[in-house]
Amino acid sequence: MNSDHERDAALVRAVELREQGHAERAREPLVELxxxxxxxxxxxxxxxxxxxxLGLEAEAVPFYERALxxxxxxxxDRHGAFLGLGSTRRVLGQYESAVQTxxxxxxxxxxDPALQAFLAMALYNSGEGRQAVRLLLRTLAATSSDRRVGDYRRAIEHYADDLDAVQREGT
Known part of the structure; x- marks a missing residue:
């Protein structure tokens, strides 16, 4: 049996274990691979x-970095690795690194709306609440299939860029 076939078979078995809810049993063969x-x-x-x-976020980071x-x-998978690394760094309190990722x-x-949502969370955590809200509003306006959001899409997009806009009387 050639090593490529062995690699492929071992990887398939480990992924199936994870997908079937047996992540702990999948971990050891994946680490060995x-x-x-x-x-x-x-x-x-x-x-x-x-x-x-498995909730072992700190251990996941170097593998995400290696994958990318x-x-x-x-x-x-590249998208998933970026999202996983960014999300994991945020959970670990590495907010600036999460934003960069x-x-x-x-x-x-x-x-990509999923990446934008996770970026908004990381921005919020890094003290950039205004930018986080702007990003979430723009993502909502662009992706929502709700009719009422669609009716107000232009207004949502406008105010996303100027959250502090106030209409003065008589102007």
Whole structure:
């Protein structure tokens, strides 16, 4: 049996365990795979994910970083790795790093509402509440399928850029 086949089979088994709710059982084989294939972005991403699922955020970070620094992730997995790393850094209180990660993600995946929502949370945590609200309002206006939000989309977008606008009487 060649090593590529062994790698693929072991990765499939570990991912299936995680997907079936057995993250603890998936963790050890994923860590072993990550040690055997340190340059493999897909394995690094899956290893980060299992650590996140288990609430081991600090342990997930280096695997997310490894996944994003390598090649071979699908766009979907690259997006997930960015979101996972940004979210994890925010949960760990690394707010500026979370903001940087999520902004970098939005360079690759512009206008992605999930990334924008997580960026807004990180901005809020880093003391940039005004920018966070602006981003959330713009995301709401752009993505909501609610008819009433749609009716007021232009106003929401306008006020997102000028939250302190006050109409003075007689002007």
């Amino acid at each position: 990550a040690e055997r294939y340190p340059e493999d972005a897909e394995i690094a991403y899956q290893t980060a994910w299992v650590h996140d699922v 620094s390598g090649a071979g992730l699908t766009d979907r 999520l902004r970098r993600a939005l360079e690759e995946f512009p206008d």
